[in-house]
Amino acid sequence: MDFKNTTELFMHAFMYELEKNLKSNSELLKAINFHADEANVDAELKGFLKKFIKEKFNRLPDDKKEYQLSIVSKKSKESQKQTHPYSDFFNLYVKKVYLPSELTDELKEIVRKEKKLFVNPDLLLEIREEGTESVAFIPIELKSTKKDSIRGSSIQQVTPSEWVLFVKHTDSTVNITAGQYVNSITEAVHFPDRSPRPDVSFKTLIDHNEKNRLEEEKELIYSNDVNSLEERHKLLGDWQGLLVERWLEVINRDNIRKNEAWFNNSIRRYTIDFLTMYEQLSDTEKTDLKKKIKDTISLYKKSDIQDIE
Structure with missing residues (x-):
């Protein structure tokens, strides 16, 4: 399996474990001022996540070496399952986390080639493989809201498989979930004067994860409904x-x-x-x-x- 595919699979395990770790440190999340900067209400959240990933969670936990990751693709009554041991990913780690202001022209060009146009990622992970020169740059979208649904990115900017960290906060609570962007969008697509913007929803992503992401007996299982994914991709691809x-x-x-x-x-x-x-x-x-x-x-x-x- 090539490095790109290995990294894509690694992200399924990493984002799930990152979500769990952040939840166990919810008191730190509660201390974030989500309105610290009028120009960018998530500025403090981005800074916190950069430091948290770099210093506390830059690789999979050591106690998960016996776990395995399974990806199940369902179409009609048929299903296919691919299983990979977590140990395949233990030589991968996040070396650096970049904020939008820290992106060099070279990094911007890498993002542009991957997404077909340049869109500032909220966070950009530099993932390395120990003992090799292999490197991958993975953008992470951040969404935070007091409600549930919020207006998402312009539709041309959306990469369906991009990973998103979704934070729902009130004055006294903070909840977080992680998943791929396509699984957070609702059926609501707004058409303002220029580019359409599909709504994204914390509840939609939570509901998707509860139904399609399961941890049992040292196995993390992601289930993908191919027909449903095709409909969501159609919405994004043919708006x-x-x-x-x-x-x-x-x-x-x-x-x-x-x-x-x-x-x-x-x-x-x-x-x-x-x-x-x-x-x-x-x-x-x-x-x-x-x-x-x-x-x-x-x-x-x-x-x-x-x-x-």
Whole structure:
């Protein structure tokens, strides 16, 4: 197994064990001021996690050497299980943790190549393998909230498999869970003036972990529902298609909904004007228009245009 795959598997075990370790140190989390900086309300949280990982939890616990990690993929009635001993990961460790302000141009380029565009990670882990020159850089997304659901990142910035640490805090309690970003998103996708932003939810990730992540008899088991994952990836990968479906639903409604978005009526007016224009075209002109629109869609997909808030 190559280093990249080993690192991806290592992260499943590491993030779970990190979550457990942070929970056992909840008093330290409670001491964090989540509103220390108006420009970045998670500034103190990032600093705390950097220090905690570097000084207290930069590798898997020694008492877990007899554990194993299992990844179960379920599709319809079939399932496949891959099992790996924790001992495969004991020569991996986090050498450094970078904050956004500490990223060099070289590190930014590494992140850009991995994500296809540069997005400042909340934390960037430098993972090394003892006895070799192998290195991997793993971005970690941080989410913190007093409620449950919050607006997530712009949809073009989202990497579905990226790891997220989700913190829910009140004046007296702090709870934390970890998982992959795709398992934290809800079905709510908001379309502001520019880039759509799917909601992410602490409860959604908690519920997913309770159902699909299990520790028993020295085994950590992750279960993946392939069909569900494909739907979530579709939401992230074809958000324009989702938007078109919503617009088609708008023009097919018989009634106006309460608190309806202001631009829904613009969609209706555009549709009427377009149909009026289209009906006046000859058959040849209709065919040419369809082709022109399809060609433009293809050009857009091939372009480097990014529309990120």
